[in-house]
Amino acid sequence: xSDLLAARSxxxxxxxxxxxxxxxxxxxxxxxxxxxWRWTRTGDPAYLALARxxxxxxxILFAVGAVSGTVLSFELGLLWPRFMEWAGPIxxxxxxxxxxxxxxxxxxxxxxxxxxxxxxPALHIAAGAVVTASGVTSAVVVTAANAWMNTPAxxxxxxxFPRNIQPWTVMTNPHALHESLHMVLAAFAATGLLVAGIxxxxxxxxxxxxxxRHALAIALLVGGIPTLLQPLSGDALTxxxxxxxxxxxxxxxxxxxxxxxxxxxxxxxxxxESQSVLYxxxxxxxxSLLLYLDPQATVVGLDRTPRQDWPPxxxxxxxxxxxxxxxxxxxxxxxxxxxxxxxxxxxxxxxLLWCLTLGAPLGLLAIECGWVVTEVGxxxxxxxxxxxxxxxxxxxxxxVVPFILFTLLYGLLALIVVWTLWRHIAATExxxxxxxxxxxxxxxxxxxNVG
Amino acid sequence: xxxxxxxxxxxxxxxxxxxxxxxADYGAGVWTLLARGKHGHLHRALIDRSIAxxxxxxxxxxxxxxxxxFAGFPRAFALIxxxxxxxxxxxxxxxxxxxxxxVFRTHDAKPRTDQDASQVFWRxxxxxxxxxxxxxxxxxxxxxxxxxxxxRLPSFFDLFVAPWFGVFPxxxxxxTLALFxxxxxxxxIFETRDxxxxxxxxxxxxxxxxxxxSLGAIILLLSRSGAPDIYDGLLHTxxxxxxxxxxxxxxxxxxxxxxxxxxSTARAAAAVQVTLIVLGWAFSQYPYLVVPDVKLxxxxxxxxxxxLLIWSLLIGGLVLFPSLYYLYRLFKxxxxxxxxxxxEANCPSSDILxxxxxxxxxxxxxM
Numbered sequence: 026x027s028d029l030l031a032a033r034s035x036x037x038x039x040x041x042x043x044x045x046x047x048x049x050x051x052x053x054x055x056x057x058x059x060x061x062w063r064w065t066r067t068g069d070p071a072y073l074a075l076a077r078x079x080x081x082x083x084x085i086l087f088a089v090g091a092v093s094g095t096v097l098s099f100e101l102g103l104l105w106p107r108f109m110e111w112a113g114p115i116x117x118x119x120x121x122x123x124x125x126x127x128x129x130x131x132x133x134x135x136x137x138x139x140x141x142x143x144x145x146p147a148l149h150i151a152a153g154a155v156v157t158a159s160g161v162t163s164a165v166v167v168t169a170a171n172a173w174m175n176t177p178a179x180x181x182x183x184x185x186f187p188r189n190i191q192p193w194t195v196m197t198n199p200h201a202l203h204e205s206l207h208m209v210l211a212a213f214a215a216t217g218l219l220v221a222g223i224x225x226x227x228x229x230x231x232x233x234x235x236x237x238r239h240a241l242a243i244a245l246l247v248g249g250i251p252t253l254l255q256p257l258s259g260d261a262l263t264x265x266x267x268x269x270x271x272x273x274x275x276x277x278x279x280x281x282x283x284x285x286x287x288x289x290x291x292x293x294x295x296x297x298e299s300q301s302v303l304y305x306x307x308x309x310x311x312x313s314l315l316l317y318l319d320p321q322a323t324v325v326g327l328d329r330t331p332r333q334d335w336p337p338x339x340x341x342x343x344x345x346x347x348x349x350x351x352x353x354x355x356x357x358x359x360x361x362x363x364x365x366x367x368x369x370x371x372x373x374x375x376x377l378l379w380c381l382t383l384g385a386p387l388g389l390l391a392i393e394c395g396w397v398v399t400e401v402g403x404x405x406x407x408x409x410x411x412x413x414x415x416x417x418x419x420x421x422x423x424x425v426v427p428f429i430l431f432t433l434l435y436g437l438l439a440l441i442v443v444w445t446l447w448r449h450i451a452a453t454e455x456x457x458x459x460x461x462x463x464x465x466x467x468x469x470x471x472x473x474n475v476g
Numbered sequence: 477x478x479x480x481x482x483x484x485x486x487x488x489x490x491x492x493x494x495x496x497x498x499x500a501d502y503g504a505g506v507w508t509l510l511a512r513g514k515h516g517h518l519h520r521a522l523i524d525r526s527i528a529x530x531x532x533x534x535x536x537x538x539x540x541x542x543x544x545x546f547a548g549f550p551r552a553f554a555l556i557x558x559x560x561x562x563x564x565x566x567x568x569x570x571x572x573x574x575x576x577x578x579v580f581r582t583h584d585a586k587p588r589t590d591q592d593a594s595q596v597f598w599r600x601x602x603x604x605x606x607x608x609x610x611x612x613x614x615x616x617x618x619x620x621x622x623x624x625x626x627x628r629l630p631s632f633f634d635l636f637v638a639p640w641f642g643v644f645p646x647x648x649x650x651x652t653l654a655l656f657x658x659x660x661x662x663x664x665i666f667e668t669r670d671x672x673x674x675x676x677x678x679x680x681x682x683x684x685x686x687x688x689x690s691l692g693a694i695i696l697l698l699s700r701s702g703a704p705d706i707y708d709g710l711l712h713t714x715x716x717x718x719x720x721x722x723x724x725x726x727x728x729x730x731x732x733x734x735x736x737x738x739x740s741t742a743r744a745a746a747a748v749q750v751t752l753i754v755l756g757w758a759f760s761q762y763p764y765l766v767v768p769d770v771k772l773x774x775x776x777x778x779x780x781x782x783x784l785l786i787w788s789l790l791i792g793g794l795v796l797f798p799s800l801y802y803l804y805r806l807f808k809x810x811x812x813x814x815x816x817x818x819x820e821a822n823c824p825s826s827d828i829l830x831x832x833x834x835x836x837x838x839x840x841x842x843m
Contacts, residue, residue, distance in 0.1 A: 081585075085580070087532070089575070089576055091532055092572045092576060093572065095571055096571070098539055099557065102556070106553075106554035106555075110550045110551055113554075114550055115781075117543060117547020117548065118781065118784050118785060118788060120543040120546070121540070121544060121547055121785060122788060125795065128536045128796055132533045132799045132802075133799070135803055136529075139529040139807060188778070192780070421558065421636055427565050434573075445584065451585070
């Protein structure tokens with residue numbers, strides 16, 4: 026494995042690991058806050074129990090997200106020192122903003138998790154709302170920095186270093202809004218459906234009380250609305266990619282040859298050697314229609330990009346198709362659930378509950394694939410058409426060693442997190458022996474249970 | 477003051493705050509390792525309770541420092557993260573393990589006993605990584621100060637090991653660890669009303685005071701060859717001598733405070749002492765960010781970016797500091813905003829109650 030490939034793999038693995046915790050850290054606080062707010066409105070103790078139980082899970086996920094995020098901020102320099110030396114002043118202010126947003130998030134999460142007895146409910150809910158708002162802000166700012174790598178703007182390149190940097194133009198680079206919106210919607214959609222799936226399986230296992238019903242309803246609401254909005258945001262982002270990164274778009278759609286009235290490839294495996302797509306279902310003119318609302322429009326293919334500047338076509342195309350497919354299945358699930366909910370049969374439709382369970386990981390899968398499309402699709406550039414990834418990599422040899430080290434570390438952590446959360450989930454199935462009432466948490470969220 | 481100096485000053489300020497807050501959290505983790513004997517479980521419970529609501533917020537100072545560094549002084553960031561790849565990687569592994577082990581331990585689904593196998597395992601991971609992180613952090617700072625980063629023979633050892641693997645950087649690592657552990661011991665005195673625990677941590681703080689003082693003296697001697705800039709800056713300039721003098725006075729005050737149980741004085745003096753040590757390092761290294769390659773003001777980002785960063789930090793601070801104050805007000809009022817705990821007789825304490833509860837559990841277990 027070359028050092029460049031090892032560095033890219035380590036970055037991909039670190040991002041792929043962190044993003045799961047990051048999106049849950051963005052969306053979970055909203056769900057806890059909504060549950061607690063419903064408790065103050067209805068007085069139903071199941072809502073309070075739910076807020077506390079979710080808060081306990083969120084505490085673990087948030088901590089792992091915080092430390093793996095720290096790793097990423099250092100890895101920017103550890104793996105790509107020349108990129109950071111060049112682009113640090115350009116994207117640095119965005120990261121500084123993210124630093125503050127993250128600070129606010131960590132402070133108010135501490136207040137939320139440990140402040141059940143210190144704060145009036147209204148203030149406690151407000152703390153949860155601040156956590157949500159700062160989580161969304163972090164996501165927007167960091168994604169805007171990534172968008173700048175795709176559509177660099179707001180500087181002049183002279184004698185090897187950027188000059189005349191215009192921070193506002195950097196922050197509002199052409200993809201900033203599209204990418205950020207897509208990411209924030211994805212965070213809520215993926216987390217909502219993940220949590221809905223978990224509570225669906227518990228209802229299937231016989232838990233027919235308010236705790237799991239409320240949980241399912243809130244999770245489907247928080248995840249469902251963004252799921253339905255996501256195609257619009259995805260459409261806008263794809264059009265922006267077509268406008269600014271034709272090679273990435275061509276790889277996403279496996280379009281080797283520029284064509285008027287380009288057809289859409291459903292599925293399929295692109296072969297770069299023969300410049301063809303195997304096993305794909307071709308829908309004539311559909312790509313032109315989707316992108317430009319004109320079946321005769323010209324779509325630029327990979328043939329307009331020099332061969333050495335192609336991204337890995339097969340990876341990008343397959344990841345893109347999986348992302349879109351997962352999103353579509355999620356939409357169907359949400360619409361189906363909404364229909365059954367209107368009929369009052371959401372909690373008893375076992376087929377639906379089974380499908381929700383099976384669909385639980387789809388959002389996270391779509392997010393991982395989406396990042397593959399963004400990052401692999403930008404290759405061989407680290408800053409699109411400005412700096413190559415190979416120019417940015419550290420001179421340190423043997424990067425495969427830290428790559429393996431972090432892979433093992435994160436693999437182990439993932440197993441432990443899943444196991445620990447499973448214990449939390451299993452705990453909601455057993456009645457609490459102290460209070461006699463089922464599913465009431467024995468201790469307020471976050472209190473230390475040792476000694 | 478020019479923008480590059482102002483931003484460098486803010487960077488230093490953030491580092492001081494990280495050391496005083498996040499640093500002490502690492503120190504508390506080290507005390508978990510040393511919590512033995514009949515009060516051991518009480519120490520651990522006290523430490524967990526003390527750091528739980530605040531450690532994540534305290535940790536964010538580090539992230540802020542990194543972002544200011546790469547936005548404002550990109551060359552320094554690139555150089556440090558290349559030459560010090562290995563200790564930085566070790567630091568990151570320690571940070572990941574510490575944070576994860578802490579939440580796995582304190583957020584388990586159901587209460588576990590202190591002696592449960594998984595509790596013991598995570599406790600050792602937490603404590604071990606709390607030792608490793610300050611060691612690496614100090615080694616990195618020692619390496620930056622020592623001017624070893626610029627040795628450029630084209631071998632792996634010279635490029636990636638020699639910059640930090642030396643007597644001076646490693647001793648600075650040990651010194652950093654000792655400082656953090658010292659701070660934590662003094663802070664923990666304020667976290668309890670239980671006299672036995674206060675006495676335990678007072679004694680520990682006194683021992684660590686000796687360790688910190690000896691290591692400090694050794695490092696000053698080592699810097700003569702290990703980091704000549706630091707040695708000259710501290711001993712051969714008036715400013716350096718003043719800082720050294722003030723550090724010694726603060727050190728003696730913290731010692732007196734511990735001996736005579738003026739705990740508030742001891743804590744304030746210890747915080748001043750640690751702050752002065754960080755300032756002394758920065759002062760003697762000035763104008764270098766990384767000796768001897770990266771220097772103010774050349775290393776700084778373009779002027780508009782520096783201005784933007786300074787304004788962002790100032791405006792961000794308007795949100796950050798009130799929020800931090802609120803956090804500490806909520807959870808640390810007993811330690812920060814009420815009169816010092818010294819010499820209160822027979823105050824019923826939650827620690828004694830929890831010990832009774834533990835005893836009761838034990839009895840119930842044997843019956």
